[in-house]
Amino acid sequence: MKSFQVLSLFAICCLWMAPSVQACKKCSVDCTLPECMPYDISQQSVCTEVTHELPVPSQCQWGANGLYRHTDFQLLKGRIIAYKLQWFNQKWSSWFVPEYNDLDCKRNMLGQSCAGKPVCPDSLRKMWAYFCDHNHTYIICK
Ligand SMILES: *[C@@H]1O[C@H](CO)[C@@H](O)[C@H](O)[C@H]1NC(C)=O
Numbered sequence: 001m002k003s004f005q006v007l008s009l010f011a012i013c014c015l016w017m018a019p020s021v022q023a024c025k026k027c028s029v030d031c032t033l034p035e036c037m038p039y040d041i042s043q044q045s046v047c048t049e050v051t052h053e054l055p056v057p058s059q060c061q062w063g064a065n066g067l068y069r070h071t072d073f074q075l076l077k078g079r080i081i082a083y084k085l086q087w088f089n090q091k092w093s094s095w096f097v098p099e100y101n102d103l104d105c106k107r108n109m110l111g112q113s114c115a116g117k118p119v120c121p122d123s124l125r126k127m128w129a130y131f132c133d134h135n136h137t138y139i140i141c142k
Contacts, residue, residue, distance in 0.1 A: 026040050027039060027041055045142060047081065047140065048139070049139050050138055050140060052137060053138070055134055057132050058132075059132055060114035060115060061075060061115065063125050063130075064113075066124055072098075080138050082095045082139050083127075083136055083137065084138075085130050085135070086136065087134070102128065103124065103127070107124060109122075
């Protein structure tokens with residue numbers, strides 16, 4: 001094969017396999033000032049606030065997983081950045097931020113089970129344990 005044939009074959013493959021220009025949206029498409037970068041940052045997470053979710057009794061993992069950090073990925077396929085709980089007197093809590101201020105004063109007790117598995121007795125929990133029986137609001141990034 002002549003070298004220009006190899007080269008054109010390579011070019012065809014690369015063009016065919018390249019992601020569409022729209023999928024790689026450069027900053028400079030919407031931002032035309034001189035300080036705007038010509039690079040693509042579109043793969044960053046999209047964050048949304050989900051307000052006033054009702055209790056989810058089927059999701060016992062929020063409490064049963066104890067201090068496991070990735071229950072949000074397991075159940076909601078995203079990372080919870082901050083959340084609030086609505087107490088039974090209707091009042092809303094202030095923001096809880098995972099790892100910063102969301103340790104629960106209550107612990108998991110001997111004899112609890114979740115999804116057919118025993119819960120570790122005396123395990124600590126995060127405040128999102130209350131998602132199963134309290135209204136709640138959260139900011140999630142996916
Ligand atoms: C939870 O939300 C529902 C629907 O908005 C509301 O009826 C209920 O009173 C709320 N629960 C509490 C404890 O405030």
